[in-house]
Amino acid sequence: MAVGEPVPRPHEAAEDVSGSPEPVGRAPAIRPFLLTAGRVSGGGNAPPMPLETQIVSTSAGLSALNSLTFEHRDIVAACRWPESVAELAARLRQHLNVTRVLAEDLCAAGYLEIFVPNARATQDVSVLRRIIDGLRAVPD
Amino acid sequence: MVSVPSPTDRAHSATPAERPPLPVKLVIAGGFGVGKTTAVGSISEIRPLTTEAEITEVAAGVDDLTHTPAKTTTTVAMDFGCITIDPTLKLYLFGTPGQERFGFMWDDLVEGALGGLVIVDTRRLDDCYAAVDYFEYKDIPFVVAVNAFDGKVAHPLDEVRWALDIAAHVPLIVFDARKTGSVRDALLAVLELALSRAEAATAT
Numbered sequence A: 001m002a003v004g005e006p007v008p009r010p011h012e013a014a015e016d017v018s019g020s021p022e023p024v025g026r027a028p029a030i031r032p033f034l035l036t037a038g039r040v041s042g043g044g045n046a047p048p049m050p051l052e053t054q055i056v057s058t059s060a061g062l063s064a065l066n067s068l069t070f071e072h073r074d075i076v077a078a079c080r081w082p083e084s085v086a087e088l089a090a091r092l093r094q095h096l097n098v099t100r101v102l103a104e105d106l107c108a109a110g111y112l113e114i115f116v117p118n119a120r121a122t123q124d125v126s127v128l129r130r131i132i133d134g135l136r137a138v139p140d
Numbered sequence B: 001m002v003s004v005p006s007p008t009d010r011a012h013s014a015t016p017a018e019r020p021p022l023p024v025k026l027v028i029a030g031g032f033g034v035g036k037t038t039a040v041g042s043i044s045e046i047r048p049l050t051t052e053a054e055i056t057e058v059a060a061g062v063d064d065l066t067h068t069p070a071k072t073t074t075t076v077a078m079d080f081g082c083i084t085i086d087p088t089l090k091l092y093l094f095g096t097p098g099q100e101r102f103g104f105m106w107d108d109l110v111e112g113a114l115g116g117l118v119i120v121d122t123r124r125l126d127d128c129y130a131a132v133d134y135f136e137y138k139d140i141p142f143v144v145a146v147n148a149f150d151g152k153v154a155h156p157l158d159e160v161r162w163a164l165d166i167a168a169h170v171p172l173i174v175f176d177a178r179k180t181g182s183v184r185d186a187l188l189a190v191l192e193l194a195l196s197r198a199e200a201a202t203a204t
């Protein structure tokens, strides 16, 4: 499915287009299905991207901002600087899984880049030492 | 050596505007109202954010209406904060939802975590069983930290260890979720444990 063309369910389509550019308050429970047409991040079998996955806009995405639908535009605009998918969902008040799916679409279109953390980093002694040293420097 | 995350195969050739840090995470778990959000807020450089996720829950019984095994989707809120270690490394802290029944459904949250901190309120010890069991089952390094509400701990630590059936190799500490330095030290205990485990794995 192409970015910018979410496939709303027939009965609910009318509500979607009336959305304001700035989502306010909690996303109602029905919206995940509207925005992602019921799709699940990771394509079913693959695990969903971890919460700390970093998302960054590409220059192509930033140039295309004005042509994007508001949900997509919000994401691309919010990721000028890298954001985790969890931060992004929280700031945009979207369900995490909605943000995941929309980000995957935008990545496929070349508007975002998704950096899934390397699972081996959790076993990497030098990374752990750097975190420990960095944390020790936090004052009381 | 792992220093920067590599783009996924889903990633596109278009250049990102900025290079992201390597994200690593710790999970802060424990029962309802034990001080998870307080602990995250005490050390996070951002005010804790909340995100909602859907968790699929397979109920023990059958659905009353359809008589099929009930698989329901529950929305849970989890909060999190972060600490920038340096421009290339960022530590995220995720607080799990407190309800015990979500204990087995944290996979999404915990996937890839360096370790866990299980917070305990000694006035309600039972509340943290689910978290302790979960980390043990997943073989994720964790530390049990008693939150000294008002500086008081209702039971001596060896009683807590016995009551919770915490293995001897699991560190058990007392901390104050409201104090930055205390939360820092509790997180360091988790990281030291993760480090010694990683060192042991490297040595073999």
Ligand SMILES: Nc1nc2c(ncn2[C@@H]2O[C@H](COP(=O)(O)OP(=O)(O)OP(=O)(O)O)[C@@H](O)[C@H]2O)c(=O)[nH]1
Residues within 6 Å of the ligand: B030, B031, B032, B033, B034, B035, B036, B037, B038, B039, B095, B097, B098, B099, B147, B148, B149, B150, B151, B176, B177, B178
């Ligand atoms: N006196 C005292 N109060 C604390 C301490 N830690 C947390 N609290 C209070 O206890 C209450 C619950 O703390 P939270 O940090 O929200 O606990 P939580 O584990 O995030 O709770 P849930 O997310 O609802 O499970 C809040 O009113 C805190 O202000 C502490 O060390 N001492």
Ligand SMILES: [Mg+2]
Residues within 6 Å of the ligand: B036, B037, B038, B079, B095
């Ligand atoms: Mg909380």
